[in-house]
Amino acid sequence: MSTLSELAIAVEGGKRNDAKLFTQALLDQGLKPLAIVEQGLVPGMASIGEKFKNNEVFVPEMLIAARAMKECMLILEPLLAAAGIKPKYTAVIGTVQGDLHDIGKNLVAMMLKGANFGIVDLGTNVAPEKFVAAAQEHSAQLICLSALLTTTMPAMKLTVRAVRAAGLTSAKIMVGGAPVTQEYCDEIGADGYSQDAASAVDLALELAATC
Protein backbone atom coordinates (compact mmCIF):
# COMPACT_ATOMS: atom_id res chain seq x y z
CA MET A 1 0.00 0.00 0.00
CA SER A 2 1.35 3.38 -0.97
CA THR A 3 0.63 6.27 1.30
CA LEU A 4 0.20 9.96 0.74
CA SER A 5 3.15 10.66 2.98
CA GLU A 6 5.35 8.46 0.79
CA LEU A 7 4.21 10.51 -2.19
CA ALA A 8 4.97 13.75 -0.37
CA ILE A 9 8.44 12.51 0.53
CA ALA A 10 9.12 11.40 -3.05
CA VAL A 11 8.08 14.81 -4.39
CA GLU A 12 10.14 16.63 -1.83
CA GLY A 13 13.16 14.51 -2.73
CA GLY A 14 12.64 15.05 -6.44
CA LYS A 15 12.25 11.34 -7.07
CA ARG A 16 10.00 11.62 -10.06
CA ASN A 17 9.76 7.94 -10.95
CA ASP A 18 8.82 7.02 -7.39
CA ALA A 19 6.37 9.91 -7.24
CA LYS A 20 4.63 8.79 -10.41
CA LEU A 21 4.41 5.22 -9.15
CA PHE A 22 2.95 6.35 -5.83
CA THR A 23 0.45 8.60 -7.62
CA GLN A 24 -0.75 5.78 -9.82
CA ALA A 25 -0.85 3.37 -6.89
CA LEU A 26 -2.92 5.80 -4.83
CA LEU A 27 -5.36 6.19 -7.71
CA ASP A 28 -5.53 2.44 -8.04
CA GLN A 29 -6.33 2.24 -4.34
CA GLY A 30 -9.35 4.44 -5.00
CA LEU A 31 -8.15 7.78 -3.69
CA LYS A 32 -9.68 10.83 -5.31
CA PRO A 33 -7.28 12.86 -7.53
CA LEU A 34 -7.95 16.02 -5.53
CA ALA A 35 -7.04 14.26 -2.30
CA ILE A 36 -3.77 13.11 -3.86
CA VAL A 37 -3.01 16.70 -4.86
CA GLU A 38 -4.02 18.27 -1.57
CA GLN A 39 -2.67 15.63 0.80
CA GLY A 40 0.32 14.32 -1.18
CA LEU A 41 1.71 16.78 -3.70
CA VAL A 42 0.93 20.05 -1.92
CA PRO A 43 2.49 18.97 1.40
CA GLY A 44 5.58 17.71 -0.46
CA MET A 45 6.05 21.05 -2.19
CA ALA A 46 5.19 22.99 0.95
CA SER A 47 7.83 21.07 2.88
CA ILE A 48 10.59 21.75 0.37
CA GLY A 49 9.42 25.34 0.07
CA GLU A 50 9.87 25.76 3.80
CA LYS A 51 13.37 24.30 3.59
CA PHE A 52 14.11 26.67 0.73
CA LYS A 53 13.04 29.63 2.85
CA ASN A 54 15.36 28.41 5.61
CA ASN A 55 18.30 27.93 3.21
CA GLU A 56 18.33 24.20 3.84
CA VAL A 57 17.79 23.50 0.14
CA PHE A 58 18.41 25.62 -2.93
CA VAL A 59 17.05 26.29 -6.40
CA PRO A 60 18.21 23.01 -7.98
CA GLU A 61 16.50 20.91 -5.31
CA MET A 62 13.36 23.00 -5.72
CA LEU A 63 13.36 22.43 -9.47
CA ILE A 64 13.86 18.71 -9.09
CA ALA A 65 10.96 18.54 -6.66
CA ALA A 66 8.79 20.66 -8.93
CA ARG A 67 9.58 18.39 -11.83
CA ALA A 68 8.46 15.38 -9.84
CA MET A 69 5.23 17.14 -8.95
CA LYS A 70 4.68 18.21 -12.54
CA GLU A 71 4.94 14.65 -13.77
CA CYS A 72 2.42 13.52 -11.17
CA MET A 73 0.10 16.30 -12.29
CA LEU A 74 0.28 14.98 -15.84
CA ILE A 75 -1.41 11.88 -14.50
CA LEU A 76 -3.87 13.75 -12.30
CA GLU A 77 -4.87 16.78 -14.36
CA PRO A 78 -7.05 14.93 -16.90
CA LEU A 79 -8.86 13.25 -14.03
CA LEU A 80 -9.35 16.53 -12.20
CA ALA A 81 -10.63 18.17 -15.37
CA ALA A 82 -13.00 15.29 -16.05
CA ALA A 83 -14.39 15.68 -12.56
CA GLY A 84 -14.86 19.40 -13.14
CA ILE A 85 -12.45 20.33 -10.37
CA LYS A 86 -10.67 23.62 -10.82
CA PRO A 87 -8.10 25.30 -8.62
CA LYS A 88 -9.58 27.81 -6.18
CA TYR A 89 -7.34 30.62 -7.40
CA THR A 90 -5.78 31.51 -10.73
CA ALA A 91 -2.54 33.41 -11.19
CA VAL A 92 -1.23 34.96 -14.38
CA ILE A 93 2.55 35.07 -14.31
CA GLY A 94 5.29 36.34 -16.59
CA THR A 95 8.60 38.14 -16.91
CA VAL A 96 8.03 41.74 -17.91
CA GLN A 97 8.67 43.23 -21.31
CA GLY A 98 12.30 43.40 -22.36
CA ASP A 99 13.43 40.75 -19.91
CA LEU A 100 14.12 37.19 -20.98
CA HIS A 101 15.04 35.71 -17.62
CA ASP A 102 12.74 33.03 -16.38
CA ILE A 103 14.31 31.04 -13.56
CA GLY A 104 12.70 33.06 -10.80
CA LYS A 105 9.41 33.26 -12.62
CA ASN A 106 9.40 29.50 -13.22
CA LEU A 107 10.15 28.81 -9.59
CA VAL A 108 7.28 30.97 -8.40
CA ALA A 109 4.98 29.36 -10.96
CA MET A 110 5.97 25.90 -9.76
CA MET A 111 5.56 26.82 -6.12
CA LEU A 112 2.13 28.33 -6.76
CA LYS A 113 1.14 25.27 -8.73
CA GLY A 114 2.39 23.21 -5.83
CA ALA A 115 0.03 25.20 -3.63
CA ASN A 116 -2.79 24.28 -6.02
CA PHE A 117 -3.10 27.59 -7.87
CA GLY A 118 -4.15 27.50 -11.48
CA ILE A 119 -1.26 28.99 -13.42
CA VAL A 120 -1.34 30.89 -16.69
CA ASP A 121 2.33 31.24 -17.57
CA LEU A 122 2.84 33.93 -20.20
CA GLY A 123 6.59 33.29 -20.46
CA THR A 124 9.17 36.02 -20.80
CA ASN A 125 9.25 39.44 -22.43
CA VAL A 126 5.55 39.94 -21.81
CA ALA A 127 3.94 43.21 -22.84
CA PRO A 128 1.68 44.98 -20.32
CA GLU A 129 -1.39 44.52 -22.49
CA LYS A 130 -0.77 40.79 -22.60
CA PHE A 131 -0.88 40.60 -18.81
CA VAL A 132 -4.10 42.55 -18.83
CA ALA A 133 -5.72 40.39 -21.51
CA ALA A 134 -4.73 37.14 -19.79
CA ALA A 135 -5.97 38.33 -16.40
CA GLN A 136 -9.29 39.29 -17.93
CA GLU A 137 -9.64 36.08 -19.91
CA HIS A 138 -8.89 33.81 -16.96
CA SER A 139 -10.53 35.96 -14.25
CA ALA A 140 -7.25 35.80 -12.38
CA GLN A 141 -7.01 36.75 -8.73
CA LEU A 142 -3.28 37.33 -9.07
CA ILE A 143 -0.94 38.89 -11.60
CA CYS A 144 2.70 38.02 -10.87
CA LEU A 145 5.43 40.12 -12.47
CA SER A 146 9.09 39.12 -12.54
CA ALA A 147 12.16 41.12 -13.59
CA LEU A 148 15.84 40.32 -13.25
CA LEU A 149 17.35 43.42 -14.78
CA THR A 150 17.46 46.94 -13.50
CA THR A 151 16.85 48.00 -17.07
CA THR A 152 13.53 46.18 -17.24
CA MET A 153 12.12 47.25 -13.90
CA PRO A 154 10.38 50.24 -15.54
CA ALA A 155 8.35 47.71 -17.54
CA MET A 156 6.98 46.48 -14.22
CA LYS A 157 5.73 49.98 -13.49
CA LEU A 158 4.14 50.20 -16.93
CA THR A 159 2.42 46.88 -16.40
CA VAL A 160 1.01 47.91 -13.04
CA ARG A 161 -0.24 51.09 -14.65
CA ALA A 162 -1.85 49.12 -17.50
CA VAL A 163 -3.61 46.76 -15.09
CA ARG A 164 -4.95 49.67 -13.06
CA ALA A 165 -6.01 51.52 -16.20
CA ALA A 166 -7.92 48.44 -17.37
CA GLY A 167 -9.93 48.55 -14.17
CA LEU A 168 -8.95 45.07 -13.02
CA THR A 169 -9.75 45.87 -9.44
CA SER A 170 -10.30 42.27 -8.42
CA ALA A 171 -6.77 41.18 -9.36
CA LYS A 172 -3.83 41.74 -7.03
CA ILE A 173 -0.37 42.37 -8.42
CA MET A 174 2.71 40.66 -6.98
CA VAL A 175 6.25 41.62 -8.00
CA GLY A 176 9.61 39.99 -7.51
CA GLY A 177 13.09 39.49 -8.95
CA ALA A 178 16.66 40.19 -7.96
CA PRO A 179 16.66 44.00 -8.25
CA VAL A 180 13.09 44.44 -6.96
CA THR A 181 12.50 45.63 -3.41
CA GLN A 182 9.55 46.32 -1.16
CA GLU A 183 10.24 50.03 -1.68
CA TYR A 184 10.02 49.62 -5.43
CA CYS A 185 6.82 47.62 -5.05
CA ASP A 186 5.32 50.45 -3.03
CA GLU A 187 6.63 53.07 -5.43
CA ILE A 188 4.96 51.51 -8.47
CA GLY A 189 1.73 50.69 -6.66
CA ALA A 190 1.89 46.90 -6.74
CA ASP A 191 0.06 44.99 -4.03
CA GLY A 192 2.85 42.77 -2.77
CA TYR A 193 6.53 41.91 -3.02
CA SER A 194 8.17 38.62 -2.28
CA GLN A 195 11.89 38.12 -2.00
CA ASP A 196 11.87 34.41 -2.86
CA ALA A 197 9.69 31.78 -4.46
CA ALA A 198 8.68 30.05 -1.26
CA SER A 199 7.58 33.28 0.41
CA ALA A 200 5.67 34.08 -2.77
CA VAL A 201 3.22 31.30 -1.93
CA ASP A 202 2.37 32.78 1.46
CA LEU A 203 1.93 36.20 -0.09
CA ALA A 204 -0.14 34.82 -2.95
CA LEU A 205 -2.51 33.03 -0.59
CA GLU A 206 -2.82 36.16 1.51
CA LEU A 207 -3.53 38.40 -1.46
CA ALA A 208 -5.85 35.97 -3.23
CA ALA A 209 -7.94 35.63 -0.09
CA THR A 210 -8.67 39.36 -0.21
CA CYS A 211 -9.96 39.28 -3.79
Added chain:
Amino acid sequence: MQRSYYLGLAEVGLRMPIGTHLILHEAADPAAIELDGQRLGDVIVRTAGRFNTPLAVPLMDLKLEKEAMLAARGIAGGQIDSYHFDELPAEAPAFRLTPRMLATCEAIRHVAKHPDLVPMGMGIGPFSLMTKLISDPITPVFLAGTGLTADEEPEVALIERVMELGTELLLEYFSAQIDAGAKAMIICEPAANLVYFSPNQLANGYDIFDRYVTAPMRRIKALFDARGVDLVFHDCGELTTGMVERFATLDAAMLSFGCSRQLWEDAALIPKSTVLYGNLPTKRFPASQLSVADVELLAREMLDKMRATGHPFILGSECDVLSVPGSEGEIMAKVEAFMKC
Protein backbone atom coordinates in the same frame (compact mmCIF):
# COMPACT_ATOMS: atom_id res chain seq x y z
CA MET B 1 50.87 42.75 -20.90
CA GLN B 2 53.18 42.36 -17.97
CA ARG B 3 51.29 41.38 -14.85
CA SER B 4 53.00 44.26 -13.10
CA TYR B 5 51.00 46.63 -15.30
CA TYR B 6 47.70 45.80 -13.58
CA LEU B 7 49.36 45.74 -10.20
CA GLY B 8 50.67 49.20 -10.97
CA LEU B 9 47.19 50.47 -11.80
CA ALA B 10 46.00 49.18 -8.44
CA GLU B 11 49.01 50.72 -6.74
CA VAL B 12 48.22 54.19 -8.07
CA GLY B 13 44.60 53.89 -6.93
CA LEU B 14 42.79 53.48 -10.23
CA ARG B 15 39.04 53.39 -9.91
CA MET B 16 36.65 52.86 -12.77
CA PRO B 17 33.20 51.50 -13.60
CA ILE B 18 32.48 49.05 -16.38
CA GLY B 19 30.70 51.94 -18.01
CA THR B 20 30.62 51.55 -21.77
CA HIS B 21 26.87 50.94 -21.84
CA LEU B 22 26.32 54.23 -20.03
CA ILE B 23 28.33 56.20 -22.54
CA LEU B 24 26.90 54.34 -25.54
CA HIS B 25 23.41 55.28 -24.46
CA GLU B 26 24.27 58.96 -24.38
CA ALA B 27 24.18 58.71 -28.17
CA ALA B 28 20.97 59.11 -30.13
CA ASP B 29 21.43 55.85 -32.04
CA PRO B 30 23.06 53.22 -29.81
CA ALA B 31 21.74 50.28 -31.82
CA ALA B 32 23.37 51.64 -34.97
CA ILE B 33 26.65 52.19 -33.15
CA GLU B 34 26.69 48.59 -31.95
CA LEU B 35 26.95 47.56 -35.59
CA ASP B 36 29.57 50.10 -36.56
CA GLY B 37 33.03 49.10 -35.38
CA GLN B 38 34.58 52.55 -35.83
CA ARG B 39 31.87 54.32 -33.88
CA LEU B 40 31.75 51.59 -31.27
CA GLY B 41 35.51 51.90 -30.91
CA ASP B 42 35.08 55.64 -30.44
CA VAL B 43 32.55 54.98 -27.66
CA ILE B 44 35.02 52.65 -25.92
CA VAL B 45 37.79 55.24 -26.22
CA ARG B 46 35.47 57.95 -24.97
CA THR B 47 34.42 55.77 -22.03
CA ALA B 48 38.02 55.19 -21.01
CA GLY B 49 38.62 58.93 -21.26
CA ARG B 50 35.51 59.83 -19.29
CA PHE B 51 36.47 57.53 -16.44
CA ASN B 52 40.16 58.27 -16.69
CA THR B 53 41.33 54.70 -17.15
CA PRO B 54 43.70 53.09 -19.63
CA LEU B 55 41.58 49.93 -19.65
CA ALA B 56 39.38 50.11 -22.73
CA VAL B 57 36.40 47.87 -22.00
CA PRO B 58 33.98 46.79 -24.73
CA LEU B 59 30.26 46.45 -24.24
CA MET B 60 29.37 43.61 -21.91
CA ASP B 61 26.71 42.13 -24.15
CA LEU B 62 26.56 38.43 -23.36
CA LYS B 63 24.00 37.63 -26.04
CA LEU B 64 26.36 37.78 -29.01
CA GLU B 65 27.66 34.25 -28.71
CA LYS B 66 24.23 32.65 -28.48
CA GLU B 67 23.19 34.66 -31.50
CA ALA B 68 26.23 33.41 -33.44
CA MET B 69 25.70 29.82 -32.45
CA LEU B 70 22.10 29.89 -33.58
CA ALA B 71 22.76 31.96 -36.69
CA ALA B 72 25.16 29.25 -37.86
CA ARG B 73 22.17 26.89 -37.71
CA GLY B 74 19.93 29.19 -39.69
CA ILE B 75 17.84 30.32 -36.75
CA ALA B 76 16.53 33.77 -37.51
CA GLY B 77 17.01 36.90 -35.45
CA GLY B 78 13.50 37.11 -34.07
CA GLN B 79 13.65 33.58 -32.66
CA ILE B 80 17.05 33.82 -31.04
CA ASP B 81 16.08 35.13 -27.62
CA SER B 82 13.56 32.40 -26.96
CA TYR B 83 15.26 29.53 -28.79
CA HIS B 84 16.61 26.60 -26.80
CA PHE B 85 18.04 23.27 -27.86
CA ASP B 86 15.74 20.47 -26.81
CA GLU B 87 17.68 17.70 -28.49
CA LEU B 88 21.32 17.01 -29.20
CA PRO B 89 22.51 19.49 -31.81
CA ALA B 90 24.19 18.02 -34.86
CA GLU B 91 27.80 18.75 -35.72
CA ALA B 92 28.45 22.45 -35.67
CA PRO B 93 28.19 24.06 -39.08
CA ALA B 94 30.98 26.48 -39.95
CA PHE B 95 30.78 29.34 -37.51
CA ARG B 96 30.93 32.87 -38.83
CA LEU B 97 31.30 36.07 -36.90
CA THR B 98 27.97 37.90 -36.76
CA PRO B 99 27.74 41.59 -37.65
CA ARG B 100 27.80 42.50 -33.93
CA MET B 101 30.91 40.37 -33.40
CA LEU B 102 32.60 41.89 -36.43
CA ALA B 103 31.81 45.34 -35.04
CA THR B 104 33.31 44.37 -31.69
CA CYS B 105 36.51 43.18 -33.37
CA GLU B 106 36.65 46.31 -35.48
CA ALA B 107 36.16 48.41 -32.36
CA ILE B 108 39.09 46.63 -30.68
CA ARG B 109 41.18 47.31 -33.78
CA HIS B 110 40.23 50.97 -33.52
CA VAL B 111 41.08 51.13 -29.81
CA ALA B 112 44.44 49.47 -30.49
CA LYS B 113 45.47 52.56 -32.45
CA HIS B 114 45.53 54.48 -29.16
CA PRO B 115 48.87 53.69 -27.54
CA ASP B 116 47.72 55.00 -24.16
CA LEU B 117 44.92 52.43 -23.94
CA VAL B 118 44.83 48.70 -23.28
CA PRO B 119 42.45 47.19 -25.82
CA MET B 120 40.31 44.59 -24.09
CA GLY B 121 38.07 41.92 -25.52
CA MET B 122 34.87 40.57 -24.02
CA GLY B 123 32.91 37.35 -24.01
CA ILE B 124 30.70 34.99 -22.12
CA GLY B 125 32.09 31.90 -20.44
CA PRO B 126 31.26 28.37 -21.65
CA PHE B 127 28.99 27.47 -18.77
CA SER B 128 26.96 30.67 -18.93
CA LEU B 129 26.61 30.31 -22.71
CA MET B 130 25.23 26.82 -22.23
CA THR B 131 22.64 28.09 -19.75
CA LYS B 132 21.31 30.47 -22.41
CA LEU B 133 20.91 27.64 -24.90
CA ILE B 134 18.94 25.18 -22.77
CA SER B 135 15.46 25.87 -21.43
CA ASP B 136 16.14 24.25 -18.04
CA PRO B 137 19.88 23.93 -17.48
CA ILE B 138 19.64 23.70 -13.70
CA THR B 139 18.03 20.30 -13.48
CA PRO B 140 20.59 18.46 -15.65
CA VAL B 141 23.49 20.16 -13.86
CA PHE B 142 22.03 18.89 -10.60
CA LEU B 143 21.49 15.43 -12.05
CA ALA B 144 25.09 15.35 -13.29
CA GLY B 145 26.11 16.33 -9.78
CA THR B 146 24.36 13.25 -8.44
CA GLY B 147 26.65 11.15 -10.62
CA LEU B 148 24.40 10.59 -13.63
CA THR B 149 26.41 10.54 -16.85
CA ALA B 150 25.57 11.61 -20.38
CA ASP B 151 25.07 7.94 -21.29
CA GLU B 152 22.53 7.51 -18.51
CA GLU B 153 20.60 10.79 -18.71
CA PRO B 154 19.72 12.50 -22.02
CA GLU B 155 19.49 15.92 -20.36
CA VAL B 156 23.06 15.59 -19.11
CA ALA B 157 24.17 14.57 -22.60
CA LEU B 158 22.45 17.66 -23.99
CA ILE B 159 24.14 20.18 -21.72
CA GLU B 160 27.55 18.57 -22.19
CA ARG B 161 27.19 18.56 -25.97
CA VAL B 162 26.01 22.16 -26.05
CA MET B 163 28.84 23.21 -23.77
CA GLU B 164 31.39 21.49 -25.99
CA LEU B 165 30.06 23.17 -29.12
CA GLY B 166 29.83 26.48 -27.31
CA THR B 167 33.40 26.30 -26.11
CA GLU B 168 34.64 25.69 -29.66
CA LEU B 169 32.73 28.77 -30.82
CA LEU B 170 34.09 30.86 -27.97
CA LEU B 171 37.67 29.88 -28.72
CA GLU B 172 37.19 31.06 -32.30
CA TYR B 173 35.53 34.33 -31.30
CA PHE B 174 38.13 35.11 -28.65
CA SER B 175 40.89 34.36 -31.16
CA ALA B 176 39.28 36.85 -33.53
CA GLN B 177 39.28 39.52 -30.83
CA ILE B 178 42.92 38.78 -30.04
CA ASP B 179 43.74 38.98 -33.74
CA ALA B 180 42.07 42.40 -33.70
CA GLY B 181 44.44 43.55 -30.99
CA ALA B 182 42.93 42.64 -27.62
CA LYS B 183 45.64 42.51 -24.96
CA ALA B 184 43.30 41.27 -22.25
CA MET B 185 40.03 39.38 -22.40
CA ILE B 186 37.17 39.86 -19.96
CA ILE B 187 35.36 36.55 -19.60
CA CYS B 188 32.02 36.64 -17.84
CA GLU B 189 30.62 33.57 -16.11
CA PRO B 190 27.66 35.00 -14.19
CA ALA B 191 25.75 31.72 -14.27
CA ALA B 192 28.47 29.91 -12.34
CA ASN B 193 26.65 30.57 -9.10
CA LEU B 194 24.46 29.20 -6.34
CA VAL B 195 21.35 29.14 -8.48
CA TYR B 196 22.88 26.62 -10.87
CA PHE B 197 25.00 24.69 -8.39
CA SER B 198 23.40 23.53 -5.17
CA PRO B 199 25.51 24.24 -2.08
CA ASN B 200 24.24 20.93 -0.72
CA GLN B 201 25.93 19.15 -3.61
CA LEU B 202 29.03 21.31 -3.40
CA ALA B 203 29.33 20.46 0.28
CA ASN B 204 30.16 16.94 -0.86
CA GLY B 205 32.76 18.13 -3.34
CA TYR B 206 33.25 20.50 -6.24
CA ASP B 207 33.61 17.87 -8.95
CA ILE B 208 30.59 19.07 -10.91
CA PHE B 209 31.68 22.71 -10.66
CA ASP B 210 35.20 21.82 -11.74
CA ARG B 211 33.95 19.83 -14.71
CA TYR B 212 31.44 22.39 -15.93
CA VAL B 213 33.09 25.69 -15.02
CA THR B 214 36.74 25.47 -14.07
CA ALA B 215 37.88 22.96 -16.71
CA PRO B 216 36.35 24.80 -19.71
CA MET B 217 37.80 28.05 -18.35
CA ARG B 218 41.24 26.42 -18.27
CA ARG B 219 40.90 25.62 -21.99
CA ILE B 220 40.20 29.28 -22.63
CA LYS B 221 43.03 30.38 -20.37
CA ALA B 222 45.40 28.09 -22.29
CA LEU B 223 44.48 29.94 -25.48
CA PHE B 224 45.12 33.29 -23.81
CA ASP B 225 48.45 32.11 -22.42
CA ALA B 226 49.51 30.86 -25.84
CA ARG B 227 48.61 34.25 -27.36
CA GLY B 228 50.14 36.31 -24.55
CA VAL B 229 46.77 37.74 -23.52
CA ASP B 230 45.63 38.37 -19.95
CA LEU B 231 42.49 37.01 -18.40
CA VAL B 232 40.10 39.27 -16.54
CA PHE B 233 37.51 36.97 -15.01
CA HIS B 234 34.10 38.30 -14.00
CA ASP B 235 31.32 36.56 -12.09
CA CYS B 236 28.64 38.68 -10.47
CA GLY B 237 26.55 35.71 -9.42
CA GLU B 238 26.13 34.57 -5.85
CA LEU B 239 29.26 32.58 -5.06
CA THR B 240 30.54 30.25 -2.40
CA THR B 241 34.02 30.52 -0.97
CA GLY B 242 34.85 27.25 -2.73
CA MET B 243 33.93 28.82 -6.06
CA VAL B 244 36.14 31.82 -5.33
CA GLU B 245 39.01 29.50 -4.43
CA ARG B 246 38.66 27.82 -7.80
CA PHE B 247 38.56 31.09 -9.69
CA ALA B 248 41.70 32.08 -7.82
CA THR B 249 43.52 29.19 -9.51
CA LEU B 250 42.83 30.58 -12.98
CA ASP B 251 45.81 32.91 -12.64
CA ALA B 252 43.74 35.85 -13.85
CA ALA B 253 45.24 39.32 -14.08
CA MET B 254 42.06 40.60 -12.47
CA LEU B 255 39.10 39.00 -10.74
CA SER B 256 35.77 40.78 -10.59
CA PHE B 257 33.00 39.55 -8.31
CA GLY B 258 29.49 40.76 -7.57
CA CYS B 259 28.05 41.99 -4.32
CA SER B 260 27.59 38.51 -2.90
CA ARG B 261 31.26 38.69 -1.92
CA GLN B 262 33.12 40.78 0.62
CA LEU B 263 36.28 41.43 -1.33
CA TRP B 264 38.30 42.22 1.78
CA GLU B 265 37.52 38.71 3.02
CA ASP B 266 38.19 37.11 -0.36
CA ALA B 267 41.57 38.84 -0.57
CA ALA B 268 43.10 36.11 1.57
CA LEU B 269 41.99 33.52 -1.00
CA ILE B 270 43.46 35.28 -4.02
CA PRO B 271 47.13 35.37 -5.07
CA LYS B 272 48.72 38.80 -4.73
CA SER B 273 49.52 38.64 -8.43
CA THR B 274 45.79 38.95 -9.17
CA VAL B 275 44.11 42.34 -8.80
CA LEU B 276 40.67 42.29 -7.22
CA TYR B 277 38.14 44.55 -8.92
CA GLY B 278 34.76 45.75 -7.78
CA ASN B 279 32.27 45.59 -6.32
CA LEU B 280 30.04 48.54 -5.51
CA PRO B 281 26.32 47.68 -5.82
CA THR B 282 25.81 49.29 -9.21
CA LYS B 283 22.76 47.17 -9.98
CA ARG B 284 21.06 49.24 -7.30
CA PHE B 285 22.24 52.56 -8.69
CA PRO B 286 18.96 53.26 -10.53
CA ALA B 287 17.06 53.05 -7.23
CA SER B 288 16.59 56.28 -5.34
CA GLN B 289 16.76 54.36 -2.04
CA LEU B 290 20.53 54.16 -2.53
CA SER B 291 21.70 57.76 -2.32
CA VAL B 292 24.85 59.37 -3.64
CA ALA B 293 25.99 59.76 -0.04
CA ASP B 294 25.43 56.02 0.51
CA VAL B 295 27.59 55.24 -2.50
CA GLU B 296 30.36 57.52 -1.25
CA LEU B 297 30.23 55.83 2.13
CA LEU B 298 30.33 52.36 0.61
CA ALA B 299 33.26 53.34 -1.60
CA ARG B 300 35.26 54.79 1.28
CA GLU B 301 34.56 51.75 3.45
CA MET B 302 35.64 49.42 0.71
CA LEU B 303 38.81 51.37 0.01
CA ASP B 304 39.67 51.33 3.72
CA LYS B 305 39.00 47.64 4.12
CA MET B 306 40.90 46.68 1.00
CA ARG B 307 43.81 48.90 1.98
CA ALA B 308 43.96 47.02 5.27
CA THR B 309 44.31 43.70 3.42
CA GLY B 310 47.22 44.98 1.37
CA HIS B 311 45.77 43.20 -1.65
CA PRO B 312 46.03 44.87 -5.06
CA PHE B 313 42.63 46.42 -5.67
CA ILE B 314 40.78 48.58 -8.17
CA LEU B 315 37.55 50.12 -6.95
CA GLY B 316 34.72 49.64 -9.41
CA SER B 317 31.31 48.26 -10.22
CA GLU B 318 29.85 44.86 -9.41
CA CYS B 319 28.97 44.40 -13.09
CA ASP B 320 28.54 46.58 -16.13
CA VAL B 321 26.68 49.75 -15.21
CA LEU B 322 23.60 49.73 -17.37
CA SER B 323 21.93 52.85 -18.62
CA VAL B 324 18.33 52.71 -17.46
CA PRO B 325 15.90 54.97 -19.31
CA GLY B 326 14.72 57.70 -17.00
CA SER B 327 17.45 57.08 -14.43
CA GLU B 328 20.51 58.08 -16.44
CA GLY B 329 21.28 61.13 -14.32
CA GLU B 330 20.86 59.30 -11.04
CA ILE B 331 23.15 56.47 -12.16
CA MET B 332 25.85 58.77 -13.49
CA ALA B 333 25.78 60.86 -10.31
CA LYS B 334 26.52 57.75 -8.28
CA VAL B 335 29.27 56.62 -10.62
CA GLU B 336 30.85 60.06 -10.39
CA ALA B 337 30.49 59.93 -6.62
CA PHE B 338 32.60 56.81 -6.23
CA MET B 339 35.09 58.03 -8.81
CA LYS B 340 35.75 61.18 -6.77
CA CYS B 341 35.23 60.41 -3.12
